[in-house]
Amino acid sequence: ECFQSLLTDQRIPWRLLDGVNHPGLTQVRTLIAANVECLGDEELSRLRAWVEAGGRLLVTHRTGRFDLDRRCRAVHPLLNWAPAWQARAASGPADWFHWVSDDAAPWMTADPDQPESIKPEIAAMGNGFIGWWPTVLPKGPSGPLLAFVRQLHGPFDLRVDGPPQLMAEFNLARDGRRLVHLIRVDDAVQPLDAVVRLAASIRPGSIRVLSPD
Numbered sequence: 001e002c003f004q005s006l007l008t009d010q011r012i013p014w015r016l017l018d019g020v021n022h023p024g025l026t027q028v029r030t031l032i033a034a035n036v037e038c039l040g041d042e043e044l045s046r047l048r049a050w051v052e053a054g055g056r057l058l059v060t061h062r063t064g065r066f067d068l069d070r071r072c073r074a075v076h077p078l079l080n081w082a083p084a085w086q087a088r089a090a091s092g093p094a095d096w097f098h099w100v101s102d103d104a105a106p107w108m109t110a111d112p113d114q115p116e117s118i119k120p121e122i123a124a125m126g127n128g129f130i131g132w133w134p135t136v137l138p139k140g141p142s143g144p145l146l147a148f149v150r151q152l153h154g155p156f157d158l159r160v161d162g163p164p165q166l167m168a169e170f171n172l173a174r175d176g177r178r179l180v181h182l183i184r185v186d187d188a189v190q191p192l193d194a195v196v197r198l199a200a201s202i203r204p205g206s207i208r209v210l211s212p213d
Helices: 002-009 023-027 041-052 083-089 143-153
Strands: 030-033 056-060 121-125 128-133 158-161 166-172 178-184 195-198
Touching: 002 143, 030 041, 030 143, 041 056, 041 121, 041 128, 056 143, 083 121, 128 143, 158 166, 158 178
Parallel strands: 030 056, 056 128
Antiparallel strands: 121 128, 158 195, 166 178
16 A cells, blocks of 8 residues: 555556466566565466566565465575575574664664664566565655665656646556546646656657647
């Protein structure tokens, strides 16, 4: 829920996939699998192959901790993927998860006395990356969590800028067209300025602007 609010508030394009084998997985750069506790071995293998092929996966300490029969794994499968994390993978939850205050800012700052293990980490895997969020997720939109998502994902191909009264919905048509629906959530604010930006690498064949007015 915190990711849905975070991405929607920041007008970051996102979509919901109902499983690891969803065909839409091949169309996304970053998959957020936070707190997906039960994953089968085949699902984990599929995710690993997707990351090594260039995907970017965001997980938490609870992701994949249980199999499909909800049996707790002795070795955390996702920590075990990255060589730098393997020492922690078999050492148990004490090295997988750390309780912190709801305000994540103190431990996101550079503090030489703060153990590195309680900070979010990103590890390269093949052509992709896996991002590890080792603490309880914030209850709502969080600056540090947003920064971590942006760091893992990299530059966005599409960005919508505007005031807080502007909401954006994003859809990908079957023919590859990108649809951006801009919504004014407060009719008292008129007019409302919005800017839609495409990355320099995007060369659209055409752009159409439609208005109910």
